Each structure stands twice: as structure tokens, then as C-alpha cells.
Amino acid sequence: MRGKLITFEGIDGSGKSTVVEKLQKDPEIKAFKPVFTREPTRGTLTGNAVEKAIQSDTDQLAELFLFTADHAEHLAKLIKPALENGKIVISDRYSDSRYAYQGITLKTRLENPLEWIKDLHRGWTVIPDLTFLLDIRPEISIERCGKRGEQSKFEKLEFLRGVREIFLKLAADDPERFVIIDASCFPEHVEKEVAKKLLEFLNRN
Ligand SMILES: Nc1ncnc2c1ncn2[C@@H]1O[C@H](COP(=O)(O)OP(=O)(O)O)[C@@H](O)[C@H]1O
Numbered sequence: 254m255r256g257k258l259i260t261f262e263g264i265d266g267s268g269k270s271t272v273v274e275k276l277q278k279d280p281e282i283k284a285f286k287p288v289f290t291r292e293p294t295r296g297t298l299t300g301n302a303v304e305k306a307i308q309s310d311t312d313q314l315a316e317l318f319l320f321t322a323d324h325a326e327h328l329a330k331l332i333k334p335a336l337e338n339g340k341i342v343i344s345d346r347y348s349d350s351r352y353a354y355q356g357i358t359l360k361t362r363l364e365n366p367l368e369w370i371k372d373l374h375r376g377w378t379v380i381p382d383l384t385f386l387l388d389i390r391p392e393i394s395i396e397r398c399g400k401r402g403e404q405s406k407f408e409k410l411e412f413l414r415g416v417r418e419i420f421l422k423l424a425a426d427d428p429e430r431f432v433i434i435d436a437s438c439f440p441e442h443v444e445k446e447v448a449k450k451l452l453e454f455l456n457r458n
């Protein structure tokens with residue numbers, strides 16, 4: 254039987270890594286032996302290229318192709334083999350990040366970047382079975398990022414407002430796949446909410 258693919262999405266500082274880290278330690282979740290992964294991938298040729306691109310002034314279209322190449326590598330080497338082995342795969346960011354972030358970076362370059370980027374993925378990507386969208390106002394997430402001490406070129410208020418809007422549109426267009434979580438609550442609350450919904454899904458499938 255094919256496994257299940259679960260993804261976490263949200264703007265920078267929405268708390269994805271924090272909640273995924275907690276899930277890795279949750280005994281009830283651990284019982285399902287999930288494979289935890291992320292995009293951009295780490296320590297790979299394509300992941301390293303992406304890392305360099307997002308730390309520099311790389312052309313936005315080139316950046317899209319680098320993220321997409323990393324996705325292809327991620328699918329081929331990890332996601333598809335794991336799913337074929339019946340595993341539960343949990344990814345911190347996935348294709349919706351491309352639709353939302355590059356949907357904004359390319360808005361002056363392409364007529365309808367969101368649809369164009371979705372088309373680019375069509376026919377070879379794997380659509381997640383369940384996606385948690387950690388939704389938060391960028392004013393709050395940027396403040397959190399400041400405390401974390403990292404600075405990504407994407408951590409800008411206006412930019413993240415646009416990214417959040419696309420995430421919410423993607424969720425509204427596909428309510429069967431998306432679960433929207435209020436990520437402005439205390440971390441314990443966010444984790445409890447996610448774990449509850451995730452266990453419901455895993456026990457049902
Ligand atoms: N629910 C929360 N309330 C307050 N701070 C949080 C919450 N979740 C995460 N944080 C903090 O916010 C920062 C960004 O969280 P992180 O999980 O790294 O976000 P992401 O992976 O989505 O970029 C971290 O310093 C983290 O400790």
C-alpha cells in the first residue's frame with residue numbers, strides 16, 4: 254500500500270520547525286514510524302545550491318528552477334521510495350512554498366505566476382495527502398524571526414503579506430487537503446492542535 258505524505262507550510266517564523274520537532278518526540282506519533290524531511294533539502298547538491306541562492310541576489314526565475322530541481326531530487330531520492338514502502342512522510346515545507354513564495358517573487362515577470370508554477374509541477378510531483386498551514390500575521394512572525402536571529406531575504410513585511418495571501422488562497426481552493434492552524438497561539442496549544450488532527454488522520458487512513 255502507498256504511504257501518506259503530510260506537509261507543513263506557512264510563512265517564515267510561523268513555527269513549522271518548532272512543531273515538527275515536537276512531533277518527532279511525541280510517542281503516539283512515533284508509533285507510526287514517520288520519516289521526517291524538509292524542503293529545501295539539507296546537505297544535497299541541489300539543497301546547497303538553493304541555500305546559496307537565497308543568501309544572494311539570484312535571479313528570481315533561476316531561483317524558482319533551483320527550488321524545483323531540489324524538489325525533483327527530494328521526490329526521487331526520498332519521498333517516492335518512502336511512499337512506495339508504505340511509509341508516512343512528514344515534510345517541513347513542500348511545493349506550496351514554491352507556489353506562494355515564487356508566486357510573489359515572479360509577479361512582475363509572469364502574467365499569472367501561481368498557475369505557471371503549478372503547471373511546472375504538473376505530471377511529476379506528488380500531491381500531499383494532508384497539509385497543515387500554520388497561519389499567522391507577518392507582523393508577529395517577523396518579530397519571532399528577529400528573536401531567532403536569522404535573516405532571510407524573504408523576511409519582509411509586505412512580501413510575507415503576499416505569501417500569506419497565496420497560502421490562504423491555496424487552502425481555500427483545496428479544503429479537503431488543508432488544515433489551517435492558528436499559529437499565533439502558545440507553542441503548546443499549536444502542537445496539541447496539530448497532533449490531534451494528525452492522529453485523527455493517521456488513525457483513519
Ligand atoms: N507558538 C509560538 N509562540 C511564540 N514563539 C514561537 C512559537 N512557535 C515558534 N516560536 C519561536 O519563533 C521562532 C520561529 O519559529 P520556527 O519554528 O523556527 O519557525 P519556522 O520554521 O516556521 O520558520 C523561533 O524562535 C521559535 O522558538
Ligand SMILES: Cc1cn([C@H]2C[C@H](O)[C@@H](COP(=O)(O)OP(=O)(O)O)O2)c(=O)[nH]c1=O
Nearest residue numbers: 265266292293320346350351354355405407
Ligand atoms: C521550499 C521553498 C522555500 N522557500 C523559502 C522560504 C524561506 O524563506 C526560505 C528557506 O526555507 P526554510 O529554511 O524552511 O526557512 P524557515 O525555517 O525560515 O521557514 O526559502 C521558497 O521561497 N520557495 C520554496 O520552494
